[in-house]
Structure formats: structure tokens, C-alpha cells
Amino acid sequence: METKPRKVLIADDEPDILEILKYNLAAEGYEVITAKDGDEALEKARRTQPDLIVLDIMMPKKTGVEVCQLLRSQAGFKETLIIFLTAVNDEGTQIKGLETGADDYVSKPISPKVFMSRVNALFRRLNKTEARILKIENMTIDPERFIVMVGDTEVILAKKEFELLYLLALKPGRVFLRNEILNQVWGNDVIVGDRTIDVHIRKIRQKLGVDCITTVKGVGYKFEL
Amino acid sequence: METKPRKVLIADDEPDILEILKYNLAAEGYEVITAKDGDEALEKARRTQPDLIVLDIMMPKKTGVEVCQLLRSQAGFKETLIIFLTAVNDEGTQIKGLETGADDYVSKPISPKVFMSRVNALFRRLNKTEARILKIENMTIDPERFIVMVGDTEVILAKKEFELLYLLALKPGRVFLRNEILNQVWGNDVIVGDRTIDVHIRKIRQKLGVDCITTVKGVGYKFEL
DNA sequence: AGTTTTTATTAAGTCTGGGTAAACAAATAC
């Protein structure tokens, strides 16, 4: 199965490293975007929506850690793969890196071979949890087409409604706390009142015309047909 | 299925190499055009619109790198395949070559066997994303003739309009994010405002007179008849 | 039952994002 090339954004202030990594990634068919400081990395990440972001820890403008934190806190970058590069082989930094939400960690001096195997490993892992079409009984939720089918009638949900339903339907039966819902759908940093969720739930129930969301009082909601 | 022969332009100042490559390419059915310096290469490239350009790095008048940069910077040569030939087996030059926008790189002394396998590999890669005629219900989108037929009336779209419609129609129903659209139609590095997409969408809808593009607010657009 | 807590519903209000037209710029044709 052939698929469109993975996009990789590399951010490092050392042109040599950018070149080496770019060359190796390109050689394996990745599409490469480069940035030379933290701000540029942020900007290009938002614009190009890469599949993987390689961040040098020590960079001008913003450090890799800062960039990572900023990205992770906003919608659309929750799932993006992030790898840190660092000259310090300091375990403390490594731990801090992974805690910030990075997926892997490569220390300089970088062996292209090692680097590429890490990259490939991450993508291999990702493939298993990619966005997919959900089918529960007579309901189909297709994130690619952004539609929900109930029986054979198409239901159109708004963005937040869809994301909320998709989240719940990912694990039918499992209860999602209001906090989880807020984090996943709205993002860690966004502050919205609790009632907002209720309103969206109501609209979903209304539009679908099927009672598939169960309230678990004092806890949260779950998807259940 | 019979198809018209691939055109290959070879530019090198060494007559021997020109001959060898020409012989091998012709033997596999390629149509070959030759040039003996950078200027001639540029001129013939523009005139004959080849599918693949083989450029020697070291050439009189203009180097291969210069020719490549000039071509890549103008419309019509963004997708053209480019292979560099070089005597120097210097990795620095190789990297610079690929960054300039070349698709592959062959070092001298050239083994005809290796060379041909690289050429064929490039075309194979290209084939997978090759332009093909799309037919969706009563609409035909022909990227070769740059024509859209709705019913039996011909609609003429401008370049960007066409590319945008073609992209969406490649996967009917699938939502394309604004980012994806920008990347695919405009390119990673080009910075254009978000409204630009809207305006093009509007012109397409207007010209086609058929509502075939659906807006998914906050997400993107999809083709849907 | 009465009280408290939590959720549902409704009706606003706000705000974002897309539509549209017109002006400007750039590329292309003439």
C-alpha cells in the first residue's frame, strides 16, 4: 500500500545537523521542512502540520522544550510525534524532555543510522493508533469525511460535536470524566465552563436521534448504543 | 496501454557520456535530447518540456546546480524530475544538490546499469502520483488537457483553481484541511493568507455552477457531488 | 420530604470562520 510521504520538521540552529538529517530523511522518502530557531519551528509546525517534529533542545529564540510544551498545549499537536536532540547526555534533561511530552530522545553526536531507526520505529508505532473509521452497530463515524452515518442517513455534526462523539466512541462503554473530555477536545489550556459539555452532548443526542450517550452522574459520559 | 515516450534531456560537456547515456535511454524507449552546456540545457528544457533532466554539475556557461535552481524557480518545472551527475564523490556537494531540488544523484564514473535503474526508479515513483483523468458522475476533470467537463459543457479554470479542484476530487468525500490544501497546491514554503483559499473555492463553485465542494467549518473542504 | 448537588434544557449573547466584493499585484497574452 502506497501512501503520501510523511512530513518531518527539523529544528536546529546548526546548519550541518539540519543538512545531515534532511539528507537522510529525504533519502528514505520523507518530506522535510527545516527551521533554525524555536520561533520558526513553531510557525512552520502550525503551517505545515508535520507528522514528526525533531527539536534541538538548545536553540535561539525558544528552546526545544518550550516549543514542545507550547505545541502540546494546543489542539492539533496532541498526537504529533516529537523527538528531542541534545548535546548533553544528561539523564535529568532526558527525563524532563520525555515528561514534556516528547516521544523519543536522541543525544548528540548523532549517528544518522541510529537516528533513522528511531524515526522509523516511531512511525511504526504510530501506524497502529492512527485516526480510523469507527463502526459501532449501525453507526459509522468517519473522521476523514467528517460525517456520521446512522443507518443510512448522514448526520452532519459541527467540529466540537464531532470531536466529542469521536472521543467517546473510540472506547465504547468506557466513562470519560469531564476533565478528560475537556483536555482531549478543548485542550489543556482552554478554560470553558462545565455546562458547555452538556450543551454539546445535547446537540449530539438531538442530531443523531439515537440515544447513544449515557450520563454517569457525578462522573462523566460514555458511549453506548 | 500504450503511452507516449518519456522525454529525457541530458546535459553534459563530455560527448562520450552523452553518447553512452543517450544509447542506453534510447534502448529502453526514451526520447532523448542532448545539450552540451548550461545555457543550451536551459533553452532546450524550456522548448521541449522533458519529463526528466539529467544535469552534469560541472558544465560550461552554467553549472548543473545553477540550471536546476533556475528551472525550479519557474512554473512548469516544479515537478520535472532532475538527476545530477558529478565527478566529485563529495557528500557536501551531494547534499547541496538535493537541496537545490534535484530528485537523485549519480556519481561518475557512471555505470549505465546503475544509471538506468535510477532513472526507471524515479519514473516509477512518479507514476504513482501521476496525473490521471477523474470522472465523478457527470463531471470529468482532465489534468492533461486542463479541462473540466460538466455534463457536456466545458468549463475553463485557471491554474490554481484547477489544481485545487483536482486535489479535492482525487479523494471525493475526504476532508482536506486548509493546511493540506496550502501544502499541496501552493507548497510548503509559500505563505499566503487563509482567505486566498476561500476566494479560489468561490471561483470554482461559480464557474462550475454545480455545488460540488462542501465546506466543513473549522476543518476544511471536501469534494462531494 | 427537604435540601443539596449535578445534569438537562433553553434562550440568549459572543465570537469565530467562511462568503463575498472590490482593489491591488503579478503573470501572461497580445
Place this chain on the structure above:
DNA sequence: GTATTTGTTTACCCAGACTTAATAAAAACT
């Protein structure tokens, strides 16, 4: 060179998505 077509930017408008707040209903607890 000028004219024309194409591409982009800008600004304004509006629909509908989203949020909030207020009230009603339903559980949960005493």
C-alpha cells in the same frame, strides 16, 4: 509596450458554531 487574465490581499458582512447564564429537572444525600 499595453491589455487581459489570473492570483492575492483586504475589508466587511453574516451564519452558525460556541459559550454563557439562567432556570428546570433529576438524582443523591440527610
